Amino acid sequence: MGKTRAAIQKAYRERQKRSNPNYLLLERTRQASYRIPADKKSKKKLEESKLKNQIYCQRYRAKKKKEKEDALNKQGDDRTQFNLITSTTNDPGPSSSSAPLSLGPERRSSGNQLIVQFPFTVKSPPPKRRSKALKKARNEVNALKTKLQLQERSTKRWRKRCERLKKRKSPTAFQQHPTESTPNSKTRSELRSCGVSPRSLPRSVVRKLVASNSLLAEIKDSREKNPAQKDRRLINNIIYGKILKKYRAMRYVSREIGANRHKRTTHSKLISNVKRRRQSRQRQAVERHILAYFERDDVSRCLPGKKDAVKINGNKHQTRILNDYLSNLYARFIYENQNFTISFSSFCKLRPKNIKLTSLLSRNTCLCTSHQNMALKLKCLRSLDINISPNPEVVKKVVSVDDMKEKLQSIEIPAVEYEEWRRVEVEGKKKMRIVKLTKDKADFQEIILNQYSLFLGHVSRVSAQYKALLDLKANLPMGHIILQMDFAENFTCQTMDEIQSAYWNATSVTIHPVVAYRRNEEGTLSHKNFAFISDINNHNSTAVLAILKILVPLLKNTYPNMATIHYWTDSPSSQYRNRFMFSIISRHQELFEVNARWNYFEAGHGKGPCDGIGGACKRMASEAVKQGKAVIQDGYEFYKWAHENEKSICALFYSQVDYDSASQSLADMETKVVPGTMKLHAVYSPSHGVILTRSVSCYCSGCLDGTNLCNGWIEHKLMSSSAAVVVCATSRSSPSSSATGSSSSAVDSSSSAVDSSSSAADSSSSAADPSSSAVDSSSSVVDSSSSATGSSSSDAGPSPSVADAMSSATGPSSSSLSVAINDQSNVKEDAFIAAVYDGDWYVGRVLEMEKADTAEAFVTFMTKHYSKGQLTLRWPERPDELLIPLSNIIRIIDEPLPVGRSKRYYQLSDADLNALKETDTLP
Structure with missing residues (x-):
């Protein structure tokens, strides 16, 4: 075999x-080369390997066990055989054969020996006894395992069959990426798939098939381009009907055009021509007015941060915050637009998404100091169980000065503790902090009344300036341009992968947004956005002049018919409202060949579109850096990026050369301090070297064209030392109220009332004491002498001096300070004095004494420096000269002594320094 x-x-x-x-x-x-590591095997292969190894181990153990048992059995068979050893004697013979057979152990003796081997068979142990229940359970488990294996084998067989069928029906490599078939090619392919050649059929039959495929393709394309359900419903009404259902073609058509099977319902063939409801022109006008109303600066303020943006329809819009409750804004809108009819709910629904409610904010910054101090005092009054609103805007509408005085009488405790924002010394520097103060009842009541009177005037000026800007935009003539501008927060240059030293020494870029408004040929108001960028971080009047030297010629080239520019800015004294800017305004026609008028918002209320432009520029630049699209390390690189990518903002750059040129121009100008600078909100130059100032802006018909100025304008000649005089202008409401040329003209009693043509203040300004007098109706400066005696302004004699106005605008009045001099006649020229300005004391030298009736002095001040807690003084590089009232001088001091090697720093004597520290002027 x-x-x-x-x-x-x-x-x-x-x-x-x-x-x-x-x-x-x-x-x-x-x-070993065929072996695959366990970590590289799939889960299925790993399970198979484990099962295979278990089977091998079981076989091996069974084999070893069997070998062991065979060895034991063989050993037992060998022991069953024994050899009978007969005993041997010394005398062998027949007697030995007749001896009996002995069975037993081997015996050793001196005589005959018999050795016997006994058989001891080793048997396997009996099997373990198991219970019937356990045996039954094991049998069931084995049966289930067998059944599971058969089921898995069947499942695997059917899975393989499905895979083979899918492979058989799957398209080829060419068919996996088919080109878009046309109706003609689709018709030919369908005919060939049926075994029919297109040429063998009549041409008319082929055309009908092509037309059918074309019609289905058109319907499918229309459905894809009209995703709205109402549009698709119209297509379904045309397609689906009884005919398609009768001939069972609905499923085929639905599959070809990509329609949902749930939409394959029959519809009526009567297509009703429903006309689209169109909004009336009046409704559209109301919506446009509401949107414009919400974006007004007196209704909402724009947040300047990079992250303060909301995405609407794929575009980011800068976030704005409402200044008041929606109910109050709704009532105000209805009052201003009485010809519109709209409900409160519709008004709220039309609020844009980027305009948020105040309640959604977690923290507010850059708020008005006057409003916040008043809010802190109202909070204190509420803690004393006085029924008053915590919102200053609500209080000023419903509480007059007399009402406030009556509420203060209900205070029962002898001393009151309250909080206030003040400038305090922190590590040798002056910083704004909330401090706690304690005053007795009488002093606290006087402080509240004085501050509330000033607050009412502050609020009225805020409303007046916003209303003047709205009136100017509504009545802006052709050839006039509005420029609203402000310095934005500096942009900090950063890179994606930045080293530590670069992070702590980042470069700052100055951004100065400008918005230009003009009336186009269609009569509508249009605007253009500018952003001036520079590496120079000085935000002063020199930078402003450098910007104007670039901006104004550019506007003249773009708009040749430009005749007048109306500037609108906030009112920081270091940037826009100072003697250098007044000199520029007086020479604006000479510098740029264009007339100019400068308007200032009330302090703390200069928010506008410039904040949104600055925030948008910084946000988009940061996003470009994070996305790796740009590298911005200085101002010029920021300008290049903005010039190439910002289409809605015109980016311009001014360099160190432009800044130095503007600085030289300012140095060549003759400047003069204008009394009451901090109270001025409108400056106009009728001729070279002369400016007209006003406490609030006015854009009535006479003031707009400059032919018939209303009351309140004061003339200042910057080219000579003559005093300011009130312009002789006839008031339309009160002809007898104008002055006639005197330097300190009397103010008629009617000037304390609100003049609708010359004041834009709201009704809250009349809440002040009617017996108090002011320079004009909207200035809200209260004459202390007339208010104390209760007499009218006509009985008080001449109007309040500029010194009184300045002292009330710059900080605490002289009566609240510990004045060290009693006789103001001791103040001489070249004397060193300590004076109060903006709530702090400064050291200066008297340059010139004004006339005795004005009680003012022209002083050049020194700057204060703190080194290791020690106060030193120094003369600034640019003289800091100011005209101050003598009532602000608190002490005549000795001439400071020079210290150090360079002798550029000075120190006060110990006696003068201790005396100044004891005064109430120190925070």
Whole structure:
């Protein structure tokens, strides 16, 4: 009988082992190369390997067990055979054969010996006894395992069949990326798939098939381009009907055009021509007015931050915050637009998404100091069980000065503790902090009344300036341009991967946004956005002049018919409202060949569109840096990026050369301090070297064209030392109220009332004491002498001096300070004095004494420096000269002594320094 293949292979392996000693090593190496590590196997392969190893182990253990049992059995068979050893005697003979057979252990004796081997058979232990329940359970488990294996095998078989069917029906590599078939090619492919050649059919039949595919393609394209359900519903009404259902073509059509099967319902063939409801022109006008109303600066303020943006329809809009409750804004809108009819709910629905409610904010910054101090005092009054609103805007509408005085009488405690924002010394520097103060009852009542009177005037000026800007935009003539501008917060240059030293020494970029408004040929108001960028971080009048030297010629080239520029800015004294800017305004016609009028918002209320432009520029620049689209490390790189990417903002750059040129121009100008600078909100130059100032802006018909100025304008000649005089202008409401040329003209009693043509203040300004007098109706400066005596302004004699106005605008009045001098006549020229300005004391030298009736002095001040807690003084590089009232001088001091090697720093004597520290002017 021949050998099997397995036997042949086994014989071959045995020969290899005998002839080649390295055969086993080579076989192990070859088998090891086929082995796959467990961490690289799939879960399924790993399970199979584990099961295979378990089977091998079971077989091995069974094999070893069987070998052991066979060995034991063989040993037992050998023991059953024994040899009977007969005893041997010294005398062998027949007697030995007749001896009895002895069975037992081997005995050793001196005589005959018998050795016997006993059979001890070793048997396997009996099987363990198992209970019937356990045996039954194991049988069931084995049966279920067998059934599961059969089921898995069946599942695998059917899965393989499905895979083979899918492969059989799957398209080829060319068909996996088919090109878009046209109706003509689709018709030919369908005919060929049916075994029919298109040329074998009549041309009319082929055309009908092509027309059918074309119609289905058109319907499918229309559905894709009209995702709205109402548009698709119209298509469904045309397609689906009884005919498609009768001939069972609805499913085919739905599949071809990509329609949902739930939409395959029959519809009536009567298509009703429903006309779209169109909004009336009046409704559209109301919506436009509401949107414009919400974006007004007196209704909402724009946040300047980079992250203060909301995405609307894919575009980011700068976030704005409402200044009042929606109910109050709604009532105000209805009052201003009485010809419109709209409900409160519709008014709220039309609020844009980027205009947020105040309640959504977690923290407010850059707020008005006057409003916040008044809010802190109202909070204190509420803690004293006084029924009053915590919102200053609500209080000023419903509480007059007399009402406030009556409420203060209900205070029962002898001393009151309240909080206030003040400038305090922190580590040798002056910083604004909330401090706690304690005053007795009488002093607290006086402080509240004085501050509330000033607050009412402050609020009235805020409303007046916003209303003047709205009136100017509504009545802006052709050839006039409005420029609203402000310095934005500096942009800090950063890079994606930045080293530590670069992070702590980042470069700042100055951004100065400007918005230009003009009336176009269609009669509508249009605007253009500018952003001036520079590496120079000085925000002063020199930078403003450098910007104007670039901006005004650009506007003249763009709009050749430009005749007048109306500037609108906030009112910081270091930037826009100072003697240098007044000199520029007086020479504006000479410098730029264009007339100019400068308007200032009330302090703390200069928010406008410039904040949004600055925030948008910084936000988009930061996003470009984070996305790796730009590298911005200085101002010029910021300008290049903005010039190339910002389409809605015209980016301009001014360099150090432009700044130095503007600085030289300012140095060549003759400047003069204008009395009451901090109270001025409108400056107009009728001729070279002359300016007209006013406490609030006025854009009535006479003031707009400059032909018939209303009351309140004061003339200042900057080219000479003559005093300011009130312009002789006839008031339309009260002809007898104008002055006639005297330097300190009397003010008629009617000037204390609100003049609708010359004042834009709201009705809250009339809440002040009617017996108090002011320079004009909207200035809200209360004459202390007339209010104390209760007489009218007509009985009080001449109007309040500019010194009184300045002292009330710059900080605490002289009566609240510990004045060290009693006789103001001791103040001489070249004397060193300590004076109060903006709630703090400063050291200066008197340059010139004004006339005795004005009680003012022209003083040049020194700057204060703190080094290790020690106060030193120094003369500034640019003289800081100011005209102050003598009532603000608190002490005549000795000449400061120079210290240090350079002798550029000075120190006060110990006596003067201790005396100044004891005064109430120190925070």
